[in-house]
Amino acid sequence: MADDKKPRALATQAAAKIPKFVRGNMSETLKAKEEGKKVAYAYINDGQDEIMRAMDIVPAWGESFSGVCAAKRDAEKYLQKAEADNFSRSLCTYATCTLGFDMLREELGGEVPPGAPWGGMGRPDMIIGSGQQLCDPRFKWPQATQHYLQDVPVFVGSMYYPPWDPNMDNMEQEKIYVKYATEELHACVSFCEKHTGKKMDWDRLAALVDLTDRTWDIFIDTYELRKAVPTPMDTGDAMNTMVPITFNLGTQEAYDYYSDLYNELKQKIEKNQGVADEEKYRVLWGAGLPSWFALGDFQYFNSMGAVFPAETTYRNAEKIERLDLPETNDPLEHIAWRWVRFWTHWYDKARQRPGSIPKVERIIEYIEDYKCDGVVFHSTFSCRSWHAGIVQQAEILRKIYRDIPVLIMEGDIVDISSYNEADTHNRIDAFIEALETSKTKGN
Amino acid sequence: MTEQQGNGLATVEKYYSQYGSRAKELKAEGRKVIGYLSALAPVEIITAAGAIPLRLKGYVSEAITRADAHMETIVCPFVRNVFDAALKGKYDFLDGMVLPHQCDSIDRTNDVWNYNLNLPYWHFLNVPHVTDDPSIEFMQSILRIFIGTLEKFTGSRITDESLIQAVKAHNENRRLMRELYDMRKAGAPLISGIEMMKVLVAAMSLPVEESSALIGSVIEEVKTKEAPADAKMPRIMIIGDQIDDTAIVEAIEGAGAQLVMDDLSIGNKMYWADVDVTPDPVYGIAGRYLRKLKLPTTCANSGDTYQENLEARFGHIRQHIMDFKVDGVVLFIYKYCDPYGFDVPAMKSFIESTGASVLYLEDEYSTSTLPRVKTRIEAFLEMIA
């Protein structure tokens, strides 16, 4: 199977540039002190990116650090360290991996433990968490971290969106939620001002919010190129290309990255270049964080002719025009509207299809737009935030849409001891057979 | 009149072992029954609507057989067990449910419950995790939304007056329960941990006036008991979320200890703080549920220092350890529980700093693991003897 030279097994050059981004992010946290900048432990998709960037706060992303440890299959020592202090193995392993690292770093008086991947992360000056709708660890993890870093101030904000209710029109409640989220973002600004000793430059913040709007747009424009047949990029790459919009949101580099990726994908489409040698099945990654230590499984899928033109995971953006955001002069209120409307903009569709839920509407939208033949879900044991509810999504999808082949894989984000490659490949094989049967039946 | 007067503990036994039977009777008489999970559900509002709040529990000796088809096994074992019980028809008589946003295990399975149980009334109460002023305002807004949907369902208005009356009734209920708790401060408590667990469970299944009458009659009955000799057994406190079966208490008391106190979500957490009587009752209710309840799912983070935050989170535990002369604390935490799980190291070290010993158990909501749990409890008691 001769192939054009791809680094490791990535389909795009852009994806290959990602390790530099990640390393760069991590090393910034180590250099920050000498550059006179503050480091904040922060967590993704909490709406706080622009605030931090506007104040030159260097975010240290535990989720990125743990992902790197997992990808290098070197998370176990940190997980065990956390376990030794009675953190259960069933807890979010993004958190326990970083907590174990933090504990080791404290034991060394703040020096990075030897062997930490890519230099590790610097000790934070502050921690910026959020009691937001989706994820308990976003406030429990900061709280737990403070037990080991007792001098580090912790902020916990809040960002909620109106919960789905088939019997209620959430639009009436939106204003309440947006007001609340806006106030909490203002509180975040106050916290940052207090602990950096600087005042927020509101013009700079507004410019950054405008930049992130445009980044969302170009991100979606780029990802929509994957609708092409054959698809020029699949989820295996997307688990890399998600980095800039997730960890570098609010920077020009992130925007430029997607510009470049857009051009690269356009060229691939012109040359009819796909991901697999022969694209036989198009599959949607319906939900679930990936096993960072087993991203190679995407190549396994590809080797059987299955590609993933789209995924819901880490695609936490939408074309701004589709969200119909009200005008506002307050950039924080704009962030709040954008966040709330992102989560609620599938509600109308769900209301129009009895028995449906917004998450399933999103899946159906991608199945149709990206011409998918099946759906794969990945249920990770340490994350209830993103994985409780997957069984129901699969059930509802098949009930109200069509009897589409579905695979629910089980594993974890960081903890490799749960992973069995032979077993996983077996399940993938069976799923491929189901896809084949479904295709020949003309489903 | 009911048989509750004079026969406190016997009535408790009945409502403990036939859980929900009273609510079922009242439903047959035409009352509406609203089930709920979590200490965060504002029972005052349900009472003010003229409905009966029924706290749901699971069945620890029953294996989960139907829930797995709809709900992941990584969800809180307690939530799964109650859901399984509901699927099996144990709560078929409910008119509806209100699910507060306590944690991911509840928030992320809200649709699973709703769609599978398909009850006439459903409400997800989006309680925030933080307690600052915008959160209190938000809490009042969402309480009003809840009041709105409940009014629509029952077809009658929930007036401020009815809320004020409900607040009074529930405050009285809590006061009575605290009175019963006080009797456990004695060297040889007149009410055992096993009996107390049954009282807590029975009480949470009854309409508030009946619950208060029952607690009152238990207090009267217990007062008349002859004080046993102080057996000088280790005095134990149990901390956890919803532990609602005597199995673990029997393991503790059967091993030669006294369970004299708890910080459980059907016990101390539920009864310790009252609603402030305020001109706008919704304000008082919001204040209690968001700021006064001490739950790990509500982030008490407003202190200037870590020590201040620790006090806000766990100070009440130290107070109880002192007041109830606790020797050892059993920290009984469910597997797959992020809110409690992340707190364990801080909680354990805080409690140990008070001089009490800690036994941390990570377990399921099931009696299938009881033999292992018993050995650990016995070894713990041997250790602190």
Add this chain to the structure above:
Amino acid sequence: MGDTLVSSVIGPSGPEHRRLANKVMEEALASASIVFDDLAYVVATGYGRINVPFADKQVTEITCHAKGLYSLLPTAKTIVDIGGQDSKGIKLNEGKVSSFVMNDKCAAGTGRFLEVIADALGVPLEKLGDISIKAEKAAIISNTCTVFAEQEVTSQLANGESVANLIAGIHEAIAVRIYSLISKLKISPDVAITGGGAKNIGLIRALEIKFGFPVLVPPEPLLTGAIGAAIVGKEICERAAGSGEILKRSAQGLQEATFFS
């Protein structure tokens, strides 16, 4: 009351605890040339302690292993008990248990894991240690689940990996699990290993590497718990003699226990 061990019997456990308890007691009495009524007090410990009708008291194996080990190896501050069904860690402070941890949920990290693998490799359990020290290197067994690990071992064997290397790999895997468990206790030397697992030299070596220092092993690891139980009984008798208290005894003497009676 003296301090010497008069007699001891080690027998296999199995489903019929009551009959076995009777049997080992009879053998021990015979070997000491005394009868049951000569005994001042009987303490039962271990998983089957509730199935010893003639015991006067049941005490957990945590307390008993601690007492027994302390009497044999008084410098030990951390005890690791590797049993057939569970593994435990016990911290001692002046001979008393100050904290403990247990793993009894998962076979990996217990003797059961070794039994399964010994079976899969066709090697007698008691030979595992000797064979493993001849290994060139420890094979990597990445699965922590006993069932999956067994599959992995069989598969590696089929691919030509040596039995010695595989056993060394299993010892390494168990040592990792046990070390992880014991780490919950702030480990301080001397560390003593007891229980059936202590008889496996390969496992001991793997653990020593994890701890970073040599460990102590009592002469007969399978007796530590029973010795501790006897010491508990002795202390109870001494206390009663001192205070004039009459000890409450089990009414049951040795009898032919009927199965499931």
